[in-house]
Amino acid sequence: MAKAPKAQFSIGEVAQTSGVKVPTIRYYEEIGLLPSPPRTDGGRRAYGAEDMRRLAFIRHARELGFEIDAIRTLLRLQDEPDQSCAAADAIARDRLMEVERRIASLTALKAELERMVEGCSHGHVGECRVIEILADHGECRFHEGPAEPAAFGQ
Amino acid sequence: MAKAPKAQFSIGEVAQTSGVKVPTIRYYEEIGLLPSPPRTDGGRRAYGAEDMRRLAFIRHARELGFEIDAIRTLLRLQDEPDQSCAAADAIARDRLMEVERRIASLTALKAELERMVEGCSHGHVGECRVIEILADHGECRFHEGPAEPAAFGQ
DNA sequence: CTAATTCCTCCAGCGACTAGAGGAGCAAGC
DNA sequence: GCTTGCTCCTCTAGTCGCTGGAGGAATTAG
Numbered sequence: 001m002a003k004a005p006k007a008q009f010s011i012g013e014v015a016q017t018s019g020v021k022v023p024t025i026r027y028y029e030e031i032g033l034l035p036s037p038p039r040t041d042g043g044r045r046a047y048g049a050e051d052m053r054r055l056a057f058i059r060h061a062r063e064l065g066f067e068i069d070a071i072r073t074l075l076r077l078q079d080e081p082d083q084s085c086a087a088a089d090a091i092a093r094d095r096l097m098e099v100e101r102r103i104a105s106l107t108a109l110k111a112e113l114e115r116m117v118e119g120c121s122h123g124h125v126g127e128c129r130v131i132e133i134l135a136d137h138g139e140c141r142f143h144e145g146p147a148e149p150a151a152f153g154q
Numbered sequence: 155m156a157k158a159p160k161a162q163f164s165i166g167e168v169a170q171t172s173g174v175k176v177p178t179i180r181y182y183e184e185i186g187l188l189p190s191p192p193r194t195d196g197g198r199r200a201y202g203a204e205d206m207r208r209l210a211f212i213r214h215a216r217e218l219g220f221e222i223d224a225i226r227t228l229l230r231l232q233d234e235p236d237q238s239c240a241a242a243d244a245i246a247r248d249r250l251m252e253v254e255r256r257i258a259s260l261t262a263l264k265a266e267l268e269r270m271v272e273g274c275s276h277g278h279v280g281e282c283r284v285i286e287i288l289a290d291h292g293e294c295r296f297h298e299g300p301a302e303p304a305a306f307g308q
Numbered sequence: 309c310t311a312a313t314t315c316c317t318c319c320a321g322c323g324a325c326t327a328g329a330g331g332a333g334c335a336a337g338c
Numbered sequence: 339g340c341t342t343g344c345t346c347c348t349c350t351a352g353t354c355g356c357t358g359g360a361g362g363a364a365t366t367a368g
Contacts, residue, residue: 053289056289056291057288057289059291060287060288060289060291061288064263064266064267064288065263074284074285074288077279077282077285078279078285078288078289080279081278081279081280082278082279082280083278083279084276084277084278084279085274085276085277085278085279085281085282085284085285086276088274088279088282088284088285089271089274089276089282089284091284092267092270092271092274092284093271095267096264096267096268096271099260099263099264099267100264102256102260103257103260103261103264106253106256106257106260107257109218109219109253110250110253110254110257112218113218113246113249113250113253114250116246117243117246117247117250120239120242120243120246122238122239122240122243123238123239124235124236124237124238124239125231125232125234125235125236125237125238125239125242126235126236127239128231128239128242128243130228130239130242130243130245130246131228131231131232131239131242133214134211134214134215134218134228134232135207135210135211135214135232137210137213137214140214142217142218
């Protein structure tokens with residue numbers, strides 16, 4: 001039963017079907033997220049179905065905002081189906097909490113931006129609410145503790 | 155009337171009162187967001203009150219997630235109070251729309267993560283909902299058009 | 309056989325910082 | 339004066355997750 005010649009795919013095909021760009025696929029290989037596939041005689045990467053699955057997993061996890069390191073852990077877990085899934089659960093829970101924090105922060109941000117935009121009288125800059133609020137933090141309703149100073153924007 | 159000796163602040167003091175870290179202040183100077191202040195005899199930066207105000211403006215704008223380039227424009231506008239504030243208004247509106255998009259995306263994401271976490275039976279990995287959903291994109295309720303492929307996470 | 313396309317590697321860059329090395333200035337206490 | 343310890347200086351390199359380009363080899367279509 002050494003048949004089934006194993007479909008092989010070029011990196012371009014893999015990119016097309018997975019929606020992950022070619023340089024990104026090579027990057028994932030470089031950082032050890034995706035195994036180095038065998039090469040053709042001409043030195044080109046030849047991927048198999050398992051690689052496709054793995055890349056789909058990665059892509060999906062990235063879409064859901066998991067960090068590369070978290071994905072590494074999740075992939076390791078996936079390879080050992082008998083282990084407890086507590087670790088995977090914890091990673092997903094962490095991510096959920098982070099997303100909830102983000103939404104809360106962005107909602108406060110939205111309110112503040114609305115206040116800026118609605119208050120703008122469309123006159124000249126000297127009396128512009130947008131500039132005014134930016135200049136005077138005291139006027140602002142959007143305050144956060146100094147816990148996560150750089151997490152607002154994104 | 156050449157009095158009022160102009161209070162001077164060291165970079166450390168400025169950092170303390172503004173909440174912006176010392177290297178970040180130097181970085182802002184390097185990229186031309188903050189003017190290069192005069193130096194003391196010993197070569198140290200000596201900031202005045204106007205610099206403090208400018209930095210507070212920058213910090214606040216960064217907190218609200220404006221990009222450096224947008225802040226550059228806003229600062230230029232602030233310096234010319236007779237101009238129309240349409241540009242400032244547009245920047246704030248853009249930002250607001252972006253934030254709204256982010257919130258929508260994150261809300262969908264949150265739902266998907268909840269589905270993962272709630273479905274997890276806390277058994278072993280082989281039947282873990284978290285891994286399962288990540289592996290099979292078809293099962294996932296969280297789909298977005300390919301418009302902004304990298305904006306999910308943050 | 310040629311031309312177009314795809315692939316290869318390597319290196320540089322993005323944004324917005326952050327961290328560290330190695331050295332100089334400065335204020336306070338002895 | 340001298341030492342201690344803090345702050346400051348410049349410069350370089352690293353972070354994260356890619357993205358893009360140069361320059362060249364391999365494959366495919368006509």
